Amino acid sequence: MMTERTAEHGPDSPEDPSRAEERVALLALGRLPKIGPQRSRMLVDHCGSARAALSAPDTDWEAVLGKSTLQRVNRSDNLHWAHEQLRRLEDRGGFLVVWGDRDYPSWLAEAADAPLSLYALGDRRLLQPPAVAIVGSRRCTSYGKRVSTQLGSDLATAGVTIVSGLARGIDGAAHEGALHAGGATIAVLGGGVDVIYPRDHAKLYRQIQADGLLLAESPLGTPPERSSFPRRNRIVSGLAQAVIVIEAPKRSGALMTARLAREQGREVFAVPGEITNPRCAGCLSLLRDGAGLARGAKDVIDELKVHLPTAWGDEMPQARSIDDANxxxxxxxxxxxxxxxxxxxxxxxxxxxxxxxxxxxxxxxxxxxxxxxxxxxx
CATH class of the missing domain: 1.10.10.10 (Winged helix-like DNA-binding domain superfamily/Winged helix DNA-binding domain)
Structure with missing residues (x-):
């Protein structure tokens, strides 16, 4: 069962018009191409605020971004676009989380390239830790799917939010395991938060919106593209205190997420698989290179107890504690x-x-x- 988060988190008071305008300005600034979140924050620091940055003279932009970047940036009409995006999001029952909000995910905020803004549908309490990401192959084996479902269920039962990408295979199984356990799960989407992908996960998408949280960096209506998934993966790893990889080939998005997790200072675990199965080659390489062995939820819990809202206790059996009378x-x-x-x-x-x-x-x-x-x- 999902545990109660210890504190309520929300955006700054809607009665604060200056903060409300700053949040819209951050959304507008994040839309600009060729800049990226890291340099956008440098620009905000240089100008004093996102609102000031959007209206700052070219000399300020050139000082931070350089002349060549400045020539490729069109700042016109971005505030109008941002207001319209926010209106559409709120009409869908969603909300915006921007850099500097009290409920901006604390672990994600540590990443150098943390997004300036996130579109959200669902339970905003889940933005805070503890969270564990589960990732792996879309074309997984039945064994991999069962392991993902079980890990998602057992970790969610312990009060851990399960983070994944709503993809077929390992991702979907992890989300389903958490939901079936009555726990919490976050799906980070590669397109807009209102775009269901893949389409055969429409039911799962709606379940997560009702009982978990959907997040996206891309504007509303944005279809997922191949280039958007690496950007999505950094958010998946950034939200979590640990990443578990289940069945990943040597070249895969799951291994990219594991690499990003290590760069972000997160724990990386891998589930062992068949040595003759190419789908398990990435996991075996991770284990060879020092990733934690994930035989079950307790292996992960033992490493992360300091971040958990409640102690795991003795619910998960140790390897030799199961009665031989089973x-x-x-x-x-x-x-x-x-x-x-x-x-x-x-x-x-x-x-x-x-x-x-x-x-x-x-x-x-x-x-x-x-x-x-x-x-x-x-």
Whole structure:
């Protein structure tokens, strides 16, 4: 169950017109091409505010950005555009979070290229930690999907917000695991916050809007493009205290997110996979290079307890603390078995047995063999 955040966070009072105009100005400034968030903040610091920056003479802009950049920037009519974007967002029941707001995500604010503004739909309390990102392949195996769902569920039950990118495969499974556990999840979108992508995640998108939080840096109505996903990934890692990678090929967006996480000073974990499966090659490389081993939620919790609202306690079993009287372990004493055989022996459904086997595998009591067969570990 999602825990209550300890403090209410919200934007500056709407009765403060100067702050309201500054927030719109930050949105307008972030729209300008060829500048980026880092240099935009330098410009704000130089001019004293975003409002002052937008009306500052060219000499101020040239002093910060250089003459060549200044020649490529068109500042006209951006404030009108920003007011219209904000109106449309609020008409959808959304809200804007900008640099300097009290509820701007505290961990994301540490990133040098943190966005000037974020469009949001959903529960603004989720902008604050603790949060863990789960990322991986769109074309994942059934094992990878089950692991992602289980990790999302177990971490969410512990009061951790699950952050991912709403993509097919590992991302979607992590979101679903958190929601099914009654926990919290954030989806960071590659396009506008009002653009559902992929379309077959429309139901999941609506569930997250109702029970979690949707975030996007791109303006409303922006379709996702290939170049927008690397920018999205830095927000995914920036929001989290740790990133877990599940089934990532050597060249993948998930590995990019892991690299960004390390650059941002975050913990990186990887779930081990089959050494012969190319989809697991990225995870195995991360483990070789020092990433934390994620056998289950407790591995992550143990590293991050200082950031958690409540102690994890003893809910997740240690690798050898499961009673050997467990019916599946008893059935496996005679040797290796397939899932259907185990389901018949213990008198449970195949789906229930698969979930139980995954838990046993994550804590090191069983091993999965080729052909979806299982054996006791050790």
């Amino acid at each position: 019916p599946l372990l008893e059935a496996l004493q005679s040797g290796e078995h397939g899932v259907e055989s185990l389901a018949r022996q213990v008198g449970q459904s195949v789906g229930h047995v698969q979930e139980a086997l995954l838990r046993l595998e994550l804590v090191g009591r069983v091993v999965r063999l080729p052909g979806q067969r299982y054996a006791r570990a050790g």
